[in-house]
Amino acid sequence: MESLKNYSVLDGEKGDQVLHEKSCAVNLRLLQEGDDYREVIFGIKRGMIRAFNRKYSDYNEIQGISGPNIGIPLRIIAIRIRKKNGDFIDGLPEELSKNRRTKPILFMLNPKISVKSEKIYSIKSNCGSLMLKDPIKVCRHEHIEMVYWDLKGYMHLNGFDKPAAATIQHEIDHLNGLTILDRQVKTEEKDYEG
Numbered sequence: 611m612e613s614l615k616n617y618s619v620l621d622g623e624k625g626d627q628v629l630h631e632k633s634c635a636v637n638l639r640l641l642q643e644g645d646d647y648r649e650v651i652f653g654i655k656r657g658m659i660r661a662f663n664r665k666y667s668d669y670n671e672i673q674g675i676s677g678p679n680i681g682i683p684l685r686i687i688a689i690r691i692r693k694k695n696g697d698f699i700d701g702l703p704e705e706l707s708k709n710r711r712t713k714p715i716l717f718m719l720n721p722k723i724s725v726k727s728e729k730i731y732s733i734k735s736n737c738g739s740l741m742l743k744d745p746i747k748v749c750r751h752e753h754i755e756m757v758y759w760d761l762k763g764y765m766h767l768n769g770f771d772k773p774a775a776a777t778i779q780h781e782i783d784h785l786n787g788l789t790i791l792d793r794q795v796k797t798e799e800k801d802y803e804g
């Protein structure tokens with residue numbers, strides 16, 4: 611909480627981000643018990659929704675955002691799990707995609723990858739904070755098992771397949787001060803075999 615006072619929630623415009631530092635964990639006990647702290651977290655949630663809406667005109671174009679993208683080095687990511695037409699994105703666990711009432715954005719606090727598939731694939735990727743003219747090729751695990759907490763402080767265990775899994779890996783990289791530039795597959799390197 612103390613360290614958060616040095617930051618304000620921004621809209622994720624270029625230059626607002628804290629892209630090269632490791633983010634701190636959300637204090638889950640304070641989230642459940644501290645009204646002030648909960649208000650800070652919900653302020654970040656609102657900032658993420660603003661950033662989703664403000665920066666990307668095409669609803670389907672961007673799938674994820676992290677605390678560092680809006681100037682907050684805190685371990686929170688958000689994944690847009692429904693497309694504009696209401697369909698769920700591919701790769702979600704049944705628990706999420708079978709629940710018709712699920713909101714379009716999934717917030718994950720203190721997300722941690724507990725298991726990664728050996729299978730890796732390469733995709734062209736861009737980043738809302740970098741806005742590269744041309745997407746670059748990065749490698750991601752096809753499947754990940756996750757542990758994370760929701761905004762009410764409840765823990766969830768879920769598995770995600772590509773492409774949802776790739777989006778989550780991108781956002782977790784941000785929490786660790788890494789961007790797609792750190793993951794770039796150099797052209798002279800051989801692609802991972804599927």
Ligand SMILES: [Zn+2]
Binds near residue numbers: 736738739740780784
């Ligand atoms: Zn990014």
